[in-house]
Every structure is written in structure tokens, then in C-alpha cells.
Amino acid sequence: MRFNVSSLGWLTAGRCRIGASETISYNGVNGGVLMIKSIADAAILRNGVHMPWLGFGVFKVKEGDEVINSVKQAIRIGYRSIDTAAVYANEKGVGKAIRESGVAREELFITTKVWNTDQGFASTLQAFEASRKKLGLEYIDLYLIHWPVKEKYKETWKALEKLYKEGAVRAIGVSNFQIHHLRDLLENCEVVPLVNQVEFHPLLTQKELLAFCRENHIQLEAWSPLMRGNLDIPVLKELGKKYQRTPAQIVLRWDLQLEVVTIPKSINPRRIAENARIFDFELAEEDIKRLDALNENKRFGSDPDNFNF
Numbered sequence: 001m002r003f004n005v006s007s008l009g010w011l012t013a014g015r016c017r018i019g020a021s022e023t024i025s026y027n028g029v030n031g032g033v034l035m036i037k038s039i040a041d042a043a044i045l046r047n048g049v050h051m052p053w054l055g056f057g058v059f060k061v062k063e064g065d066e067v068i069n070s071v072k073q074a075i076r077i078g079y080r081s082i083d084t085a086a087v088y089a090n091e092k093g094v095g096k097a098i099r100e101s102g103v104a105r106e107e108l109f110i111t112t113k114v115w116n117t118d119q120g121f122a123s124t125l126q127a128f129e130a131s132r133k134k135l136g137l138e139y140i141d142l143y144l145i146h147w148p149v150k151e152k153y154k155e156t157w158k159a160l161e162k163l164y165k166e167g168a169v170r171a172i173g174v175s176n177f178q179i180h181h182l183r184d185l186l187e188n189c190e191v192v193p194l195v196n197q198v199e200f201h202p203l204l205t206q207k208e209l210l211a212f213c214r215e216n217h218i219q220l221e222a223w224s225p226l227m228r229g230n231l232d233i234p235v236l237k238e239l240g241k242k243y244q245r246t247p248a249q250i251v252l253r254w255d256l257q258l259e260v261v262t263i264p265k266s267i268n269p270r271r272i273a274e275n276a277r278i279f280d281f282e283l284a285e286e287d288i289k290r291l292d293a294l295n296e297n298k299r300f301g302s303d304p305d306n307f308n309f
């Protein structure tokens with residue numbers, strides 16, 4: 001069954017407006033109240049769709065047994081959100097794991113993304129259909145433009161708007177969009193992106209982008225939240241000792257308290273579980289600030305203003 005988007009409200013806000021006047025309340029940081037306290041907790045997107053704060057990333061997880069076993073393990077532990085992409089070449093396995101998980105489809109939140117070479121209006125619609133079939137799903141929860149391919153992303157966005165209006169996707173968004181890409185898209189889109197998935201971690205804190213997304217009610221989502229495993233940072237170790245947690249847990253908890261959706265990847269069952277044990281402690285405000293201060297504008301992935309793929 002496809003979703004009736006109009007029943008979710010917020011299909012469009014007329015022309016996209018930067019700096020819309022509605023207010024939005026952020027759960028954790030303001031007032032320091034611990035609101036995100038369960039793996040079942042979710043960000044509520046502007047259209048009312050619930051997107052789990054913690055998701056499971058599967059970049060570089062091999063198609064076949066590796067991805068099937070990892071996703072099933074994650075779902076067993078309680079993850080309900082899976083982040084894949086056409087270019088990861090593991091959508092079939094993700095779909096198989098979902099079907100074999102024993103968890104009802106509507107309890108899961110599945111993200112996939114249109115790859116750069118498929119961007120454009122008609123080709124995006126085709127790519128979506130290919131992803132949907134590989135996943136074996138009737139609808140996708142979140143469909144993203146993977147990278148802001150110049151001269152293409154506006155046409156691609158029109159295709160995503162069409163899929164959204166038709167109810168083939170519950171939410172649409174972008175990935176690797178800088179503020180200027182978002183401004184450009186917001187100038188003449190019909191549906192404001194609901195999510196922006198970007199590289200985000202203590203060495204790349206993206207303060208201005210986070211503020212811009214908050215102002216425009218675009219949920220920020222962190223990719224490579226664990227800096228691809230480069231967690232050997234003294235402050236992380238020190239805070240790990242203080243809170244009796246691992247550096248990975250400290251970083252992921254920091255994401256939650258900044259109200260950034262986070263999607264760590266692991267193929268190791270112990271680490272899959274470790275990365276989900278982040279809902280029963282809270283970082284003090286001064287420690288959030290220490291993590292913020294680690295910023296070096298360092299990227300482990302490509303620069304969205306300078307990529308050649």
C-alpha cells in the first residue's frame with residue numbers, strides 16, 4: 001500500500017521560503033532535558049513522519065551474507081532505520097534482511113539514494129523504480145539525492161517531488177548539500193527537503209549548516225559519525241572514562257543531544273550493539289562544548305563543492 005501524502009499534511013508550503021516563521025522545539029539541547037532515551041525514539045520530520053534518531057549505515061557492507069547478517073543483527077538489537085544507496089550495491093541484501101527480520105515493514109524506516117549518474121528527471125524515476133524493486137518494497141521511507149551534481153540536482157528534485165506526491169516515498173531529502181545548494185533548491189522547489197544527510201562528526205561540526213537546517217526545519221543526519229573508525233582522540237577517551245562509555249558511544253550520544261540523526265555502520269555484532277547503547281546516559285553541557293571544540297573542518301569523505309564522481 002502506498003502512502004497518502006496529503007493525509008500527512010505539509011505536502012508543500014507554497015513556494016519554498018527560507019527563514020519560515022514557524023517555531024520548532026528541539027528536544028535535548030534546549031533546557032538540557034534528556035528526551036531521547038530509547039532506540040525507538042524518532043525525530044519528527046516537518047511532514048509528521050517519524051525518523052528514528054539512530055539508524056544503521058551499510059556503506060561498504062558487501063552484498064549477500066555480509067549485509068543480510070548485519071542488517072538482521074541490527075534489527076534484532078532494535079535498530080529500525082537502515083541507510084543504503086543504489087551505489088552501495090547491496091539493496092537486494094537489505095531487502096532480504098528486512099523480509100527475514102520478522103519485523104513488520106511499517107515499523108521500519110528505509111532510506112535509499114539516487115546516484116549521481118542517474119540524476120535528471122526521467123532517469124531518477126527509473127533509478128527509483130530499480131532501487132524499489134531491488135529492495136522488494138512497495139514504498140521507501142526516505143529517498144535522497146546522493147550528491148549535489150551541478151546542473152542536475154534541480155531536475156532530480158522535481159522527480160523526488162513527483163514520487164513524494166504520488167506516495168511512493170514518505171519523505172524526500174538531499175545529501176551532501178551545503179547551504180548554497182540548499183538556498184538554490186529552496187528558491188524554486190515545491191516541497192522543501194525534509195532531511196539533509198552530510199558528513200558530520202566532532203572533527204567536522206558543520207555549525208552553520210546545522211543552524212541553517214534548523215531554521216528551515218530540515219533534519220540534519222550525520223554520515224560517517226564515527227569518522228570511519230578514527231576514534232583515537234584523547235578527549236573522546238577522557239569522556240569515555242568519565243561516563244564509562246566507549247569513544248564511539250560518546251560521539252553518537254553527542255549527535256543525539258545536538259538532535260542530529262546518526263547512522264553508524266558496523267559489520268561486527270559487538271559493535272552494532274555497542275553503538276545502540278547510547279540512550280541511557282546524558283553528556284553534560286560542558287562536555288558537549290568540549291566535543292564541539294574538536295572541530296577541524298576535517299573531512300574523511302569528499303567535499304561537496306569539489307567532487308569528481
Ligand SMILES: NC(=O)c1ccc[n+]([C@@H]2O[C@H](COP(=O)([O-])OP(=O)(O)OC[C@H]3O[C@@H](n4cnc5c(N)ncnc54)[C@H](OP(=O)(O)O)[C@@H]3O)[C@@H](O)[C@H]2O)c1
Nearest residue numbers: 057058059083223224225226227228229248264265266267
Ligand atoms: N550520503 C553519503 O554521501 C554518505 C557517505 C558515507 C556514508 N554514508 C552513510 O553513513 C553510514 C556511516 O558512515 P561510514 O560507514 O562511512 O562510517 P562510520 O559509521 O563513521 O564508521 C564505520 C567504521 O567504524 C568502525 N566502527 C563501527 N562501530 C565502531 C565502534 N563502536 N568502535 C570502533 N569502530 C567502530 C566500522 O568497523 P566495523 O564494521 O568492522 O565495526 C567501520 O570501519 C554509511 O554506512 C552510509 O550508510 C553516507
